[in-house]
Amino acid sequence: MSADGSAVAWAAQVLGATKIYGSGEAAVRALDGVTVGFERGRFTAIMGPSGSGKSTLVQCAACLDRLTAGQVIIGDVDATGLDEKRLTRLRRDRIGFIFQQFNLLPTLTARENIAFPSDLAGRRPDQAWFDHVVDAVGLRDRLDHRPSELSGGQQQRVAVARALVERPDVIVADEPTGNLDSVSSNEILDFLSRATTEFGQSVVMVTHDPVAAARADRVVFLADGRIVDDVVAPTREQLLARMGTLAR
Amino acid sequence: MLHFTLRNLRAYAPRFLATALAVIVGIGFMAAGLMLTGAMKSALLGSVDRQYAAVDAAVLSFIEFEGLSPGVAPEALEIIERTPGVAAAAGELTAPVRVLGDDGESRTSRTVGRAWIEDPGLSPLEIIDGTAPGDGVVLDRRTAADLGVEIGESLTLATPIGRVTRPLVGLSEFDGADSIDDGGTVSFAPADALAVLATEARGWDAVLVRGEPDSPDLLSRLAGELDSAYRVITGETLRDERQAVTAGVVDVLRPVLNGFAWVALFVAGFVIANTFAIVVxxxxxxxxxxxxxxxxxxxxQRALLAEGLAVGVVASALGIVTGALVSTGVVVAVDRLGYRLPGAGLSVTPLLVIGCLLAGTIVTTLAVLAPAIRAGRTRPVEAMREGAVDRSGTSSVRAVIGGILLGLGIMVLLGVQVLDWPVWMLGPGALSLFGGVVVGGPLLARGFARLMQPVAQRAGLTARLAVDNTVRNPRRTATTANALVIGLFLVTVVTTSGEAFKTWATDQLDALSASDFIVASSGAPIADDVTSAIDEVPGVRRTAPVRTTLVVGNTAGEVPVSGADVEALRETTGLEVVAGSLDDVIAGSAAAVVDFSTLTLGGIGDSEGSANSGDPGAGSPFGEGAGVGDNVELVLPDGTVRTLPVAATLRARIDSLTLGVLVSTATLEDLVGPQPVNLVYVRTDADAADSVGVELDRIVRDFTGIEVVPGNVFGQIVGQVLDFLIAAVNALLGVSIIVALVGIVNTTTLSIHERRSELGVVRALGTTRGQVGRMVVGESVLVAVLGTALGVGCGVFVGWVLIGTLGDGAVPFTLNAVRVGSIIAAGVLVGVIASIFPARRAVRIDVLDAIRAV
Structure with missing residues (x-):
């Protein structure tokens, strides 16, 4: 539910999220009462300086880590308090992942990597959808290669395909272009963008790159564990300026 | 998920190979042992079957004990041959024989002389060249080939009656093989065999009978014709009895080898657990x-367990192949050395293959369990963080449990040693001690490193880095060291307690003997020529020939009865009377018996005494209380019962133990007829022992089956047997130490791989290759030193307690510094050897490459 009461379909929501690392004097408050919702079918970027808590936010939103306090809701499922097994199943069925590096299992081929979540669930991927996704990311002729035989951009495309093939509630991407050259970066951002427009997927992406963030529909700014700004349909210049003020 | 496992197995094959190596060694050893003993057993059983295939019945002496037997008289064979229903009968007779060279030295070692069996149905041997023995002898084809002798040549043989010369008239084979006897066969014509291999008094070892077809009452007819001194059995029974004797060795050998294989597999478990943990x-x-x-x-977890399972199956299979190769190698090597193992082949049964596969797979799977479960707990967030070196450390729970087990173990062992707690607590105590070392290992490793740090500080930067690296992951260091601990612990326990026991036992035994030399026969009697020759040796003061035979006692079992010149015996052996007088024994109207209650070897009781002397009468067939005034009843071979009063009891000494019931020579002849001499005790003049020894050796050289043994021989034999046992056990435990070595190689190699970029940085900053190499060697040696210190320390401690439990502390614990020192040196050497391969890898790391590959 949005603030004005109109019905908004949320892909994922984080409510009053607090995450504290360590204890006593060494305790670090990485998230400090963050409440944010990610709309269905939209491409949201999270920006902020190093140490702002943006990685912690997506890790918790993606149910990779548990909050110290607060709630995480994926689609219509409240992930708070789920046991490890249910949480794992939730990740498998409702969340897609794209990481900055070490995204793929080195021993499996591209095809096997893409099908891996289905494999874990013990089901066959929907072949038509599988083909559709593979064609969309342009990997048709690279399917039988191992990650070590693929370029960085191709590896990341495999990761995008893997995230898409399960039709999750939300795709979480942590600096997906961090290790890529500009051409490959552009490609990946295109795919993520098309995932929302063409496939109706919801994407949440952490980045520190204004160029990447400018491709999103909405940008949430984080600093010191709190949300400090929320920009819809941002431009590159707008974002550069905002980052500049945050860094200061 | 299955193909994930399969892909991983393929991709990480080299790393899994490191895991597999430990299983391969362990299972290889197990399989080799089973294959060799299996082949030996089936060959031995098979050769017995073939040797006695045509035998329908056999006649043996009723009394037979450890090679001592009155045998079957030649007249009995004549009676048997005349018995209706008997198609053929032949006497079986064997005795050791050696072929001598021109210089009088032996050219064969374990050759057996046999009486030729003329009936082709009964004879296991076939003439393949020349003729049957007759006036000459027949050699088996291989021995003849080995000696390079040909038909017509004259052979000089050492036999029980001394040197004889016979022409070689033929060559034999045994059912397609060379010979029945592993050391070769010399066949004599029956009459010749009786003269050369036995005295007339001893007769045949057995008479083998082939019956007419359809003679079902053959057995009862034979029994009817013969007197009660003989036992008539079926061919079946004979084969079973002979098989039980020949296969007995294998039946003992097999579980022993298997036991050591399990120790090696147990050690392999540690190595696998560690290697797998690192790979994970x-x-x-x-x-x-x-x-x-x-x-x-x-x-x-399931994916990793499946990986472990697959490694286990493949490694076990490779282990079985290795085992087959090793046993083939052993057979070839033994053959090269001039020995022939019975059944020079491999016995590979489905049961063996399945058993080895199961053993290896179960051990591997169990060992991977802990790392797999731990891996299941990997937190998903770690996928998004920088990969780091595994630094899993030590938990307080571990410290508490380890501490408790360690303390409990030490307490119980000390309780057994100092407070005389029951001996059975030794096992649980040792287990608890060992459990404490395993569980508390990481803490011990950390403490050890702390101890080494000041030392390393002085030794320079490389040494310091080496020490630091071992504490980085104390659990890994500890598990690696533990693999070595097990092997060295067992080696140390066996060596220290074995040494202490040996020293004590030989001292005790030496104190128990009095005669200077014993001329003893092993089976065959001592010819009169020998006895008289000994008497004439200058320096010999007195000799006492003893004739011992077996009769049935008044309670169950056979009893040795010895006839001797009692005066001479007293002078040569220091015969000591406990009660009564020997006068009536000398006069021939009474007997003397050994008082076994006087047999106290420093508190260990008579069980030790009997084990050491091989004495057949230690169980005292007359009961515990046979003393002066009692009677001994003897059932003679012809069935009559004779009663003799006991006039004296003798103190149990080494020399008197084998006597049993001592009577005068005349009394013995009166009881059982003339008997050959089987033992001569010799007392020499004060300083003539050496020269007499040389002379005695010369006298018996031409006689097989007669040995000259110094008076302290039992001490020497026990010492040699214990030395051999200690060496054999340690050699077998060596397999587990090899497995531990594999473990150290694995750990060090993998941790080098893990720290590749770090080593790159160190090199970029200016560390030389030599320094990096020394650092790796240092790490490996430190792990080995830790394992050695723990293993040897625990081993000495447990050995000390173990020896303390023997005879209520009667056995002093002596630590042989050289032996313990060499165990420690071996442990450290393992560390050095284990570091060679990883050090080379570490040194060869390409600096730029390593830094880039973060």
Missing amino acids: AQRRRELALVRAIGGTPGQV
Whole structure:
């Protein structure tokens, strides 16, 4: 539910999220009462300086880590308090992942990597959808290669395909272009963008790159564990300026 | 998930090979042992079957004990041959024989002389060249070939009656093989055999009978014709009895070899657990990724267990192949050395293959269990973090449990040693001590490193880095060291307690003997020529020939009865009377018996005494209380019962133990007829022992089956047997030390691989290759030193307690510094050897490459 009461379909929501690392004097408050919702079918970027808590936010939103306090809701499922097994199943069925590096299992081929979540669930991927996704990311002729035989951009495309093939509630991407050259970066951002427009997927992406963030529909700014700004349909210049003020 | 496992197995094959190596060695050893003993057993059983295939009945002496037997008289064979229903009968007779060279030295070692069996149905041997023995002898084809002798040549043989010369008239084979006897066969014509291999008094070892077809009452007819001194059995029974004797060795050998294989597998378990843990740690991010994208802990665990299972199956299979290769090698090597193992082949049964596969797979799977479960707990967030070196450390729970086990173990062992707690607590105590070392290992490793740090500080930077690296992951260091601990612990226990026991036992035994030399026969009697020759040796003061035979006692079992010149015996052996007088024994109207209650070897009781002397009468067939005034009843071979009063009891000494019931020579002849001499005790003049020894050796050289043994021989034999046992056990435990070595190589290699970039940085900053190499060697040696210190320390401690339990502390614990020192040196050497390969790898790391590959 949005603030004005109109019905908004949320892909994922984080409510009053607090995450504290360590204890006593060494305790670090990485998230400090963050409440944010990610709309269905939209491409949201999270920006902020190093140490702002943006990685912690997506890790918790993606149910990779548990909050110290607060709630995480994926689609219509409240992930708070789920046991490890249910949480794992939730990740498998409702969340897609794209990481900055070490995204793929080195021993499996591209095809096997893409099908891996289905494999874990013990089901066959929907072949038509599988083909559709593979064609969309342009990997048709690279399917039988191992990650070590693929370029960085191709590896990341495999990761995008893997995230898409399960039709999750939300795709979480942590600096997906961090290790890529500009051409490959552009490609990946295109795919993520098309995932929302063409496939109706919801994407949440952490980045520190204004160029990447400018491709999103909405940008949430984080600093010191709190949300400090929320920009819809941002431009590159707008974002550069905002980052500049945050860094200061 | 299955293909994930399969892909991983393929991709990480080299790393899994490191895991597999430990199983391969362990299972290889197990399989080799089973194959060799299996082949030996089936060959031995098979050759017995073939040797006695045509035998329908056999006649043996009723009394037979450890090679002592009155035998079957030649007249009995004549009676048997005349018995209706008997198609053929032949006497079986064997005795050791050696072929001598022109210089009088032996050219064969374990050759057996046999009476030729003329009936082709009964004879296991066939003439393949020349003729049957007759006036000459027949050699088996291989011995003849080995000696390079041909038909017509004259052979000089050492036999029980001394040197004889016979022409070689033929060559034999045994059912397609060379010979029945592993050391070769010399066949004599029956009459010749009786003269050369036995005295007339001893007769045949057995008479083999082939019956007419359809003679079902053959057995009862034979029994009817013969007197009660003989036992008539079926061919079946004979084969079973002979098989039980020949296969007995294998039946003992097999579980022993298997036991050592299990020790090696147990050690392999530690090595596998460690190697697998490292392999898993290196794949931590990958596993975290699986967890992040939806793999449950259970799925991760099952995938890793499946990997372990697959490694186990493949490694066990390779182990079986290795075992086959090793045993083939052993057979070839033994053959080259001039010995022939019975059944020079391999026995590979489905049961063996399945058993070895199961053993290796179960051990591997159990060993991977802990690392797999731990891997399941990988947190998914780790997929998004930098990969780091596994630094899993020590928990306080571990410290508490380890401490308790260690303390409990030490307490119980000290309780057994100092407070005389029951001996059975030794096992649990040792287990608890060992458990404490295993569980508390990481803490011990950390403490050890702290201890080494000041030393390393002075030794320079490389040494310091080496020490630091071992504490980085104390658990890994400890598990690696533990593999070495097990092997060295067992080696130390066996060596220290064995040494202490040996020293004590030989001292005790030496104190118990009095005669200077014993001329003893092993089976065959001592010819009169020998006895008189000994008497004439200058320096010999007195000799006492003893004739011992077996009769049935008044309670169950056979009893040795010895006839001797009692005066001479007293003078040569220091015969000591406990009660009564020997006068009536000398006069021939009474007997003397050994008082076994006087047999106290420093508190260990008579069980030790009997084990050491091989004395047949230690169980005292007359009961515990046979003393002066009692009677002994003897059932003679012809069935009559004779009663003799006991006039004296003798103190149990080494020399008197084998006497049993002592009577005068005349009394013995009166009881059982003339008997050959089987033992001569010799007392020499004060300083003539050496020269007499040389002379005695010369006298018996031409006689087989007669040995000259110094008076302290039992001490020497026990010492040699214990030395051999200690060496054999340690050699077998060596396999587990090799497995531990594999473990150290694995750990060090993998941790080098893990720290590749770090080593790159160190090199970039200016560390020389030599320094890096020394650092790796240092790490490996430190692990080995830790394992050695723990293993040898625990081993000495347990050995000390173990020896303390023997005879209520009667056995002093002596630590042989050289032996313990060499165990320690071996342990450290393992560390050095184990570091060679990883050090080379570390030194060859390409600096730029290593830094880039973060």
